[in-house]
Amino acid sequence: MNILLYLIPLALGLGLAGLLAFLWSLHSHQFDDLEGAGWRAISDDDLDTKQ
Amino acid sequence: MTHIRDLSSFVQHPAGGNAVMDLVVDGVKCGGCIGAIERGLAKESSIRSARVNLANKRLRVEWDDTFLKPDEILQKLEAIGYPAFPFANNDSVSREAVEERFLLRCLGVAAFGMMNIMLLSVSVWSGHDTNMSPEVRDFFHWISALIALPVVAYSGRPFFRSALKAIRSGAMNMDVPITLGVLLAVLMSVVETWQHAENAYFDSAVMLLLFLLAGRLLDQQMRRRTRDVANNLQAMQADTACKLLPDGQVRELPVADIRIGDLVLVRPGDRVPVDGKVEYGASEVDQSLVTGETVYAAVASGAQVYAGSINVSNTLHVRVTAEGAGTLLGEIKQLLRNALEQRSSYVALADKAARLYAPLVHATALLSFLGWVLAGAGWQTSLITAITVLIITCPCALGLAVPAVQVVASGAMFRASVIMNGGDTLERLAGVDHIVFDKTGTLTLPDGRLANRGELDEPTLQLAGTLAAASKHPLARAVATAAQAKTPAAVREFPGRGVEAVIAGVPARLGSAEFCDAVDAFAAAARRYPEASLIGLRHGSLVKVFAVEQALRSDAAEVVAEFRRLGFGVEIISGDREATVRSIALQLGDIPFRSAAKPAEKIARLHALKAAGHRVLMVGDGLNDAPALAAADVSLSPITAAHLAQAHADAVFLGSSLTPVLKAVLIARKARRLMLQNLWFSVIYNFIAVPLAIAGLATPLIAAAAMSGSSVAVTLNSLRARSVRNAGHGAGPSATALSPGAAALSPGAAALSQRAAP
Numbered sequence: 001m002n003i004l005l006y007l008i009p010l011a012l013g014l015g016l017a018g019l020l021a022f023l024w025s026l027h028s029h030q031f032d033d034l035e036g037a038g039w040r041a042i043s044d045d046d047l048d049t050k051q
Numbered sequence: 052m053t054h055i056r057d058l059s060s061f062v063q064h065p066a067g068g069n070a071v072m073d074l075v076v077d078g079v080k081c082g083g084c085i086g087a088i089e090r091g092l093a094k095e096s097s098i099r100s101a102r103v104n105l106a107n108k109r110l111r112v113e114w115d116d117t118f119l120k121p122d123e124i125l126q127k128l129e130a131i132g133y134p135a136f137p138f139a140n141n142d143s144v145s146r147e148a149v150e151e152r153f154l155l156r157c158l159g160v161a162a163f164g165m166m167n168i169m170l171l172s173v174s175v176w177s178g179h180d181t182n183m184s185p186e187v188r189d190f191f192h193w194i195s196a197l198i199a200l201p202v203v204a205y206s207g208r209p210f211f212r213s214a215l216k217a218i219r220s221g222a223m224n225m226d227v228p229i230t231l232g233v234l235l236a237v238l239m240s241v242v243e244t245w246q247h248a249e250n251a252y253f254d255s256a257v258m259l260l261l262f263l264l265a266g267r268l269l270d271q272q273m274r275r276r277t278r279d280v281a282n283n284l285q286a287m288q289a290d291t292a293c294k295l296l297p298d299g300q301v302r303e304l305p306v307a308d309i310r311i312g313d314l315v316l317v318r319p320g321d322r323v324p325v326d327g328k329v330e331y332g333a334s335e336v337d338q339s340l341v342t343g344e345t346v347y348a349a350v351a352s353g354a355q356v357y358a359g360s361i362n363v364s365n366t367l368h369v370r371v372t373a374e375g376a377g378t379l380l381g382e383i384k385q386l387l388r389n390a391l392e393q394r395s396s397y398v399a400l401a402d403k404a405a406r407l408y409a410p411l412v413h414a415t416a417l418l419s420f421l422g423w424v425l426a427g428a429g430w431q432t433s434l435i436t437a438i439t440v441l442i443i444t445c446p447c448a449l450g451l452a453v454p455a456v457q458v459v460a461s462g463a464m465f466r467a468s469v470i471m472n473g474g475d476t477l478e479r480l481a482g483v484d485h486i487v488f489d490k491t492g493t494l495t496l497p498d499g500r501l502a503n504r505g506e507l508d509e510p511t512l513q514l515a516g517t518l519a520a521a522s523k524h525p526l527a528r529a530v531a532t533a534a535q536a537k538t539p540a541a542v543r544e545f546p547g548r549g550v551e552a553v554i555a556g557v558p559a560r561l562g563s564a565e566f567c568d569a570v571d572a573f574a575a576a577a578r579r580y581p582e583a584s585l586i587g588l589r590h591g592s593l594v595k596v597f598a599v600e601q602a603l604r605s606d607a608a609e610v611v612a613e614f615r616r617l618g619f620g621v622e623i624i625s626g627d628r629e630a631t632v633r634s635i636a637l638q639l640g641d642i643p644f645r646s647a648a649k650p651a652e653k654i655a656r657l658h659a660l661k662a663a664g665h666r667v668l669m670v671g672d673g674l675n676d677a678p679a680l681a682a683a684d685v686s687l688s689p690i691t692a693a694h695l696a697q698a699h700a701d702a703v704f705l706g707s708s709l710t711p712v713l714k715a716v717l718i719a720r721k722a723r724r725l726m727l728q729n730l731w732f733s734v735i736y737n738f739i740a741v742p743l744a745i746a747g748l749a750t751p752l753i754a755a756a757a758m759s760g761s762s763v764a765v766t767l768n769s770l771r772a773r774s775v776r777n778a779g780h781g782a783g784p785s786a787t788a789l790s791p792g793a794a795a796l797s798p799g800a801a802a803l804s805q806r807a808a809p
Contacts, residue, residue, distance in 0.1 A: 040085065
């Protein structure tokens with residue numbers, strides 16, 4: 001059962017990492033405009049500068 | 052005379068030196084618009100940042116205002132093709148956003164806790180069958196406790212707060228049994244874990260919080276979204292006033308910045324922005340929005356004018372006065388106060404359920420405790436059973452039953468071009484059985500329609516159209532619309548009389564009877580169209596008279612017929628003359644009407660209807676309707692309504708058709724049916740689960756399965772509120788195929804351009 005000593009902290013750690021990522025994205029206003037974010041991802045604006 | 056638009060009241064100066072302004076942008080629909088606006092503004096070097104929020108159609112600009120005036124930013128946006136309107140970012144808006152983020156944080160934390168505890172719980176449950184050693188089980192329970200305690204303390208706050216508030220004020224809401232259930236579940240589980248018991252309810256407590264937070268968040272998002280759209284519309288319609296400064300300059304200000312004693316300039320075609328006395332000038336005003344009367348009233352120096360009326364013919368200087376007792380507005384405000392005081396407080400369905408439910412649950416738990424004690428089970432076992440009853444009955448599905456339906460139904464309302472002011476509007480709309488319409492601006496369109504179009508040949512109409520397109524007079528606008536004229540002729544204006552242009556070498560005139568020298572033709576037309584307003588055309592020897600009438604909304608007759616078919620009582624109460632109202636009532640299928648009704652008479656009629664046991668929906672737009680809107684059980688206003696009326700309506704509908712009114716009622720009825728179904732479903736679920744719990748047979752596994760099962764079932768049932776069968780036949784163009792945001796915004800812009808600032 002020693003495996004539990006690794007696996008449970010690992011599982012909790014992964015979960016916590018996800019939670020922190022969520023809280024960070026919330027804090028940096030990434031949830032303010034869910035519609036716009038989808039469009040920005042497929043915007044071609046950055047192509048112009050390369051050409 | 053210079054003209055300055057002063058927007059300084061919308062600009063904020065946070066630390067950092069740059070100015071910040073929030074704008075509502077019209078016509079933003081997709082990613083292309085975001086790029087166009089942000090890139091277009093980025094070209095300007097003094098603009099530090101510009102960011103579009105597509106979800107609420109707003110733009111935040113940060114710039115150095117030593118180089119650029121706020122007005123210039125609006126002009127730039129207009130040049131790019133996106134007219135924008137300054138938006139006052141007030142406290143309540145940011146508070147809503149803060150509350151929503153708080154709920155999201157709580158939800159995130161609860162989801163994290165829920166997943167990890169469930170991971171351990173499932174192991175424990177399967178361990179019951181596979182001989183998991185008691186030490187490992189205890190270890191798992193302790194870890195669950197370690198996760199659950201901080202998670203409940205953090206994510207439970209929205210419920211704890213509200214429950215505490217309710218208890219302090221001696222009231223009862225759904226959050227009291229929720230708080231009690233969650234806290235007891237956690238406490239009992241800790242004690243049980245301490246005593247190496249087989250079962251712990253950490254997963255139930257956190258799962259409960261997760262589902263309830265989801266419901267709470269949906270509720271909050273619906274509220275914020277409706278408020279966003281309402282605020283946007285307000286910003287787009289925000290009336291500005293042209294203040295006349297002593298040195299002759301004209302400064303355009305938001306109406307809120309106009310003070311008593313200021314002198315305001317009102318050009319022909321403008322809406323009078325404030326109540327006041329005419330100081331200079333003589334003109335006619337269209338007071339249909341104020342009194343319902345469609346005939347223009349002549350005003351001269353010293354006359355009282357009201358906000359919302361339209362100046363028709365001449366420039367006026369208006370001195371802003373405080374509302375005087377004895378004036379129309381004073382009377383309306385008094386009536387409004389009385390009506391609001393008398394408005395019966397409506398108890399929402401969810402609160403009603405909570406009032407019944409909470410004592411019942413607590414009594415059941417208490418009885419099962421006493422029962423087990425009397426049966427000799429020992430107080431500890433009895434307590435555990437009682438707490439299990441509380442956990443099982445904790446109103447998980449009940450907490451979702453109403454908000455889930457409200458969210459889906461408000462989405463359906465959006466698609467039907469109806470924007471609600473509050474969540475309980477749905478429930479009050481659903482109970483309606485009698486509908487009272489105002490006539491002017493509600494059954495009829497705010498703009499006139501050419502009544503004698505059939506008698507006119509196309510060249511004459513086109514000729515009149517080019518002249519009319521150059522004028523802002525409402526009658527001329529009706530002619531221009533009928534002719535679909537776009538290019539105005541180069542006209543000379545004769546204020547108060549008409550316009551003249553030389554066409555084909557001959558002077559052509561559009562205007563009053565005397566101006567066109569057509570007194571006889573006017574008299575003949577007046578006999579044929581007694582309810583119409585007349586405007587004449589003279590071109591050489593050609594004389595034509597155009598009769599402009601209030602046009603019924605295109606689908607008014609069908610909507611009224613459908614309402615009557617469904618068994619609703621329908622009637623008209625209007626402030627207009629009897630002849631006009633009678634003809635409208637006849638066109639709608641001879642429905643009962645009252646004409647020349649003063650605001651107090653409208654209220655009296657509503658009270659009489661309510662006393663007769665009816666639940667009344669009032670649909671009206673005028674200043675004179677505002678008290679009646681507040682006095683009715685529930686009220687609707689078109690978006691073109693006077694501010695005071697809109698503020699007291701429970702919902703606003705957009706577009707030029709009346710179908711949204713019908714749809715609103717049908718959606719609300721369906722929504723209430725679904726809410727009741729959901730509530731009954733929760734009750735039935737309890738009927739099955741509670742005996743198990745009382746018998747002491749409920750395990751954490753049963754609790755978890757029942758709780759999530761019932762929540763999912765309730766949510767799925769709520770989705771049925773999306774569509775309404777039988778939503779009227781005459782779905783107007785505005786009622787179909789508009790995305791919520793676009794629907795909300797574009798008609799607002801249409802309303803704005805009708806008001807056409809100079």
